[in-house]
Amino acid sequence: MSYQEAKERYAEYGIDAQKAIDTLKGAPLSLHCWQGDDVRGFDTDPNKPLTGGIQTTGNYPGRARNPEELMADIDKVMSLVPGKVKLNLHASYAIFEDGSWADRDKLEPKHFQKWVDYCREKHIGCDFNPTYFSHEKCDPLTLSSANKDTRDFWIEHGKASIRISNYIAEQLNDLCVMNIWTGDGFKDIPGDRKGPRERYRDSIDAILAEPYDFNKVKPCVESKVFGIGVESYTAGSAEFALLYAASRMDKCIPLMDNGHYHPTEMVSDKISSLLTFFPEIALHITRPVRWDSDHVVIFDDETREIAREIVRCGGLEGKVHMALDYFDASINRVAAWASGFRNTQKALLFALLQPMDELKSLQDGSNFTKLLNIQEEMKTLPFGDVWNEYCRHCNVPEDGKWFGEVEKYEAEVLSKR
Ligand code: RNT
Numbered sequence: 573m574s575y576q577e578a579k580e581r582y583a584e585y586g587i588d589a590q591k592a593i594d595t596l597k598g599a600p601l602s603l604h605c606w607q608g609d610d611v612r613g614f615d616t617d618p619n620k621p622l623t624g625g626i627q628t629t630g631n632y633p634g635r636a637r638n639p640e641e642l643m644a645d646i647d648k649v650m651s652l653v654p655g656k657v658k659l660n661l662h663a664s665y666a667i668f669e670d671g672s673w674a675d676r677d678k679l680e681p682k683h684f685q686k687w688v689d690y691c692r693e694k695h696i697g698c699d700f701n702p703t704y705f706s707h708e709k710c711d712p713l714t715l716s717s718a719n720k721d722t723r724d725f726w727i728e729h730g731k732a733s734i735r736i737s738n739y740i741a742e743q744l745n746d747l748c749v750m751n752i753w754t755g756d757g758f759k760d761i762p763g764d765r766k767g768p769r770e771r772y773r774d775s776i777d778a779i780l781a782e783p784y785d786f787n788k789v790k791p792c793v794e795s796k797v798f799g800i801g802v803e804s805y806t807a808g809s810a811e812f813a814l815l816y817a818a819s820r821m822d823k824c825i826p827l828m829d830n831g832h833y834h835p836t837e838m839v840s841d842k843i844s845s846l847l848t849f850f851p852e853i854a855l856h857i858t859r860p861v862r863w864d865s866d867h868v869v870i871f872d873d874e875t876r877e878i879a880r881e882i883v884r885c886g887g888l889e890g891k892v893h894m895a896l897d898y899f900d901a902s903i904n905r906v907a908a909w910a911s912g913f914r915n916t917q918k919a920l921l922f923a924l925l926q927p928m929d930e931l932k933s934l935q936d937g938s939n940f941t942k943l944l945n946i947q948e949e950m951k952t953l954p955f956g957d958v959w960n961e962y963c964r965h966c967n968v969p970e971d972g973k974w975f976g977e978v979e980k981y982e983a984e985v986l987s988k989r
Pocket residue numbers: 606611626701753794796829856864897
């Protein structure tokens with residue numbers, strides 16, 4: 573079926589396919605730099621272990637080993653994905669020129685100048701994350717440590733990150749979402765649960781005391797239920813992060829990562845609850861398989877439901893800051909990146925092609941029979957034709973035509989690393 577015919581089929585349900593395409597192409601989705609090098613970064617020994625309770629598995633060849641390789645890989649990904657890309661950087665990706673290494677508490681905007689230049693050249697925005705893991709100053713706790721020196725070091729890192737985020741936002745004239753996540757927690761039953769949480773609260777307060785323009789820099793607090801080695805307790809639990817953000821609404825927003833809840837809890841159902849109280853929220857979109865495994869995002873039921881809620885709640889008009897967060901080292905990393913981005917875009921386009929007003933009025937009118945059936949019929953409309961039109965519209969390969977590009981890149985570039 574051609575796009576024209578597909579468009580007519582959607583129009584029968586009162587859906588404007590062209591409008592869906594136009595809306596989606598303006599909504600930023602943050603592309604996580606850490607998929608390219610298995611979350612290793614450039615500021616410490618890349619062969620040291622990844623800490624903080626997260627893990628990449630696999631040793632597929634071709635990992636990016638330096639900023640040039642990472643930028644080249646991101647270029648490749650951007651040539652393969654439709655929509656509005658934003659870059660998502662971690663502090664550990666600082667670029668030190670002429671041996672000017674600085675520890676995390678001493679990072680400065682200049683250490684991210686090359687990234688700013690890169691984003692400016694590509695006409696994209698940039699988000700930022702302080703890095704509270706894979707560093708000798710994790711004792712193993714960071715912002716919630718009982719040791720004041722440890723806490724102070726990491727508070728300084730947070731403040732430095734605010735200054736860097738401010739700089740990025742100003743330089744690129746775009747909003748910078750700055751996400752605070754720590755892997756602070758315990759493997760076994762804690763002897764004190766409240767102490768670390770009070771210290772974590774006070775540390776974030778100290779970080780957010782650093783001046784910034786809340787219209788340009790959006791600090792977030794990301795919660796997590798558990799991690800590897802921190803199975804029994806995390807300081808930044810769901811309640812902690814939510815209540816922190818709720819009690820400091822003029823300074824930060826909550827971030828939900830859909831890998832960070834008990835396996836039957838669905839983030840798709842939480843979005844509307846949060847947006848009933850918060851004007852804005854942030855999301856990390858990932859695919860948890862039985863745990864926070866960070867598999868590549870696919871076009872599955874939960875990703876589609878998350879996308880439907882983003883669309884319904886006005887998320888594409890700035891209320892939901894969307895970022896990807898997964899890392900798979902067992903398959904071609906560029907393909908993993910492009911695939912997860914495309915699949916998230918697909919879910920968003922699919923959501924934009926739903927008769928939302930009608931679904932709502934069917935529910936409000938208690939016509940649950942028709943509500944069920946219309947939602948089922950949406951699944952077999954010619955979505956693929958609209959998707960391919962969207963790809964063509966964004967000048968990127970449609971389905972069936974992008975993967976060959978990755979194979980070529982692997983043969984010509986990745987396999988030679
Ligand atoms: C870890 C969190 C966190 C990280 C990134 C690298 O479980 O999801 O967001 O994945 O900051």
